[in-house]
Amino acid sequence: xxxxxxxxxxxxxxxxxxxxxxxALTYPVGDHKSxxxxxxxxxxxxxxxxxxxxxxDGVSGATYTTEAYRESMQS
Numbered sequence: 001x002x003x004x005x006x007x008x009x010x011x012x013x014x015x016x017x018x019x020x021x022x023x024a025l026t027y028p029v030g031d032h033k034s035x036x037x038x039x040x041x042x043x044x045x046x047x048x049x050x051x052x053x054x055x056x057d058g059v060s061g062a063t064y065t066t067e068a069y070r071e072s073m074q075s
Contacts, residue, residue: 001071004028004030004031005026005028005034006026007024007026007065007068008072009022009024009025009049009069019049019050021050022049022050023046024045024046027065027069028065037061037062037065038065040062041059041061041065041066045059045069049069054070054073
């Protein structure tokens, strides 16, 4: 959860347990600033999460989204 709304992530795994894909299903876009930030941050976070797993590098300027994304992955 972020101050502007929830982040919900769906993950797909290979048979060996590695992450194959990560997709943000829900994330804040209810206001112009959130929509602008997340339109740039979510694609980056998704690619980093597939490459690096839960320890992916965050996005500067999208700290709340990044942290909520990690929390959703851990769930």
